[in-house]
Amino acid sequence: MAVLLLVLLLALLFAGLGFVVKVLWWVAIVVLVIWILGFVFRSADSAGTRGRWYRW
Structure with missing residues (x-):
């Protein structure tokens, strides 16, 4: 019975x-x-170059 419960738990x-x-x-x-x-x-950005869209 315990093996059956263990198999069901693993499934x-x-x-x-x-x-x-x-x-x-x-x-x-x-x-x-x-x-x-x-x-x-x-x-x-203000200088006309393409800036980063993220902050890191």
């Missing part, structure tokens, strides 16, 4: 990890798109 753990990894892939894709758009749409 739930791996299913949960698979869901989290899939969600993290979507988050990574969204961040990548925002990062690329930031380079495309960055504004010019």
Whole structure:
């Protein structure tokens, strides 16, 4: 009985990890798109050169 519960617990753990990894892939894709758009749409500063759109 304990082995069956351990196997079920491991199955739930791996299913949960698979869901989290899939969600993290979507988050990574969204961040990548925002990062690329930031380079495309960055504004010019007062000197006429293109400045950084981030602060680090």
